[in-house]
Every structure is written in structure tokens, then in C-alpha cells.
Amino acid sequence: MNIRSLKRTATAWCASAVTLCGLLIGGAADAAVLDFGANGAAPLNACATASGTCTSNARLLPSYGDIAGVIDVRTHASDGGTLRWFDTKYNDLYGVVFDQLNGNATWIDLVPLGDQELTLSHFELGGYLGKRNKVSAKVIDLGSGEVLFSYLGDVGTPAGTGNYGVHTSFDLNLRSLSGLRIQWHDPSWTANVALDNIHYSVASPVSEPASGLLLLAGMGAVGWQIRRRRPD
Numbered sequence: 608m609n610i611r612s613l614k615r616t617a618t619a620w621c622a623s624a625v626t627l628c629g630l631l632i633g634g635a636a637d638a639a640v641l642d643f644g645a646n647g648a649a650p651l652n653a654c655a656t657a658s659g660t661c662t663s664n665a666r667l668l669p670s671y672g673d674i675a676g677v678i679d680v681r682t683h684a685s686d687g688g689t690l691r692w693f694d695t696k697y698n699d700l701y702g703v704v705f706d707q708l709n710g711n712a713t714w715i716d717l718v719p720l721g722d723q724e725l726t727l728s729h730f731e732l733g734g735y736l737g738k739r740n741k742v743s744a745k746v747i748d749l750g751s752g753e754v755l756f757s758y759l760g761d762v763g764t765p766a767g768t769g770n771y772g773v774h775t776s777f778d779l780n781l782r783s784l785s786g787l788r789i790q791w792h793d794p795s796w797t798a799n800v801a802l803d804n805i806h807y808s809v810a811s812p813v814s815e816p817a818s819g820l821l822l823l824a825g826m827g828a829v830g831w832q833i834r835r836r837r838p839d
């Protein structure tokens with residue numbers, strides 16, 4: 608066996624061993640997007656209306672986004688109730704959540720269930736009728752209270768002819784066993800900024816010993832393969 612084919616074999620074994628062990632030790636991830644409705648379709652069974660279908664300014668139901676055994680989604684407006692839903696005009700977003708009151712305590716909590724770990728990878732903010740200035744956004748760990756991500760700046764681009772401009776995206780890789788809070792505030796008026804398209808996943812955490820085990824398993828598999836291919 609030459610060096611090149613040895614490397615190929617080692618790479619293949621590492622890949623298969625890590626994938627297999629990752630599934631066994633880490634468990635499969637539940638990945639989801641909270642989009643509050645997209646492409647002009649208002650979410651069903653999601654708002655406190657007679658039909659349950661969201662209409663602009665209706666309150667989101669506390670059960671929106673919840674998945675039994677996986678995640679509890681909790682939205683919070685300044686009056687202590689849930690956030691409200693709106694269809695358009697927050698830049699180019701469709702179906703968003705916002706706080707109608709002019710307070711400063713607007714957030715959404717994502718709480719993983721069953722001793723699992725939450726990973727937050729993306730969210731978007733849109734400005735009402737176009738760009739908004741001096742908007743603050745934070746992501747806070749619900750266990751430690753630590754601010755893991757902080758932003759102070761513009762949200763969205765200015766409105767153009769026949770459009771409301773483009774929203775602002777935030778790409779992250781934040782993890783927590785306790786859950787994460789996305790909090791945002793526009794000092795000029797709370798309702799000026801709305802949230803949309805939260806990407807997250809929930810999975811059993813891979814502990815440090817398990818990670819080490821994973822590495823050893825991969826190396827062991829490679830070593831075994833090399834020995835097996837060696838001529839007697």
C-alpha cells in the first residue's frame with residue numbers, strides 16, 4: 608500500500624467513525640426556523656384571533672413554535688404579554704413579531720427541553736418603512752445572564768421607490784443548555800423594529816470526555832485499518 612492510498616483509507620475511516628460515533632454520542636439534532644409565516648401566508652393556529660390565523664397587530668399564542676420535548680418558545684412584550692404579529696412593511700420581511708408598546712423589554716426566549724443544548728445560528732431584524740438607527744440587539748444566556756452577542760447600529764436599508772429596503776441578518780454560533788434570549792430595542796419607538804427568521808437547533812450535548820472518546824475511536828479505527836492492510 609502506498610502513502611496516497613493509505614491517506615485515502617485513513618480519511619474514509621475517520622469520516623465514517625466520527626459520523627457513527629457522533630450519532631451515538633451526540634444524538635440527532637432537531638433543527639428548525641421560526642419564520643412567523645413567509646411568502647404571504649399568515650401562520651395558522653398561531654395568534655389570539657377567533658380563527659387562530661394571524662392578522663396584523665394580533666398577539667402571538669404562547670404555544671407558537673413550541674415542540675414537545677424539544678423547545679419552549681416564549682415571547683415577551685413590554686406589558687408582559689406575548690409579542691404581536693405583523694404582515695409587511697418591516698423592510699422586505701413578511702410575517703414578523705414586534706412590541707406595539709413603547710417599552711424597552713422586548714424579547715423572545717428559546718428554552719431547550721430534556722437536558723438538551725440549544726444552538727442559535729441566525730436571526731433577522733427589519734425596520735418599519737425602511738432603515739432604523741441606533742437599534743440595539745443582544746443575545747443573553749438564560750442560565751448565567753451573560754451577554755453572548757451585542758449589536759448597536761442600523762437595522763435595514765432605506766426604503767426605495769416601491770419597496771421598504773432590505774432587512775439586517777445576524778449570523779451566530781451561540782450555544783446554551785439553559786436557553787437563549789434574543790432582545791432588541793429601538794430607542795425612538797419600540798415598534799419600529801421587528802424580528803423574523805430565527806434559525807436554531809436542539810441536540811444532546813457532546814461532553815468533553817465524549818469528544819475525547821470520539822477522537823480515540825476515530826484514531827483506533829484508522830490504526831486497525833493500517834495494521835490490517837500491512838502485509839504479513
Ligand SMILES: [Ca+2]
Nearest residue numbers: 669670679680
Ligand atoms: Ca411557549
Ligand SMILES: [Ca+2]
Nearest residue numbers: 642644701702
Ligand atoms: Ca416571516
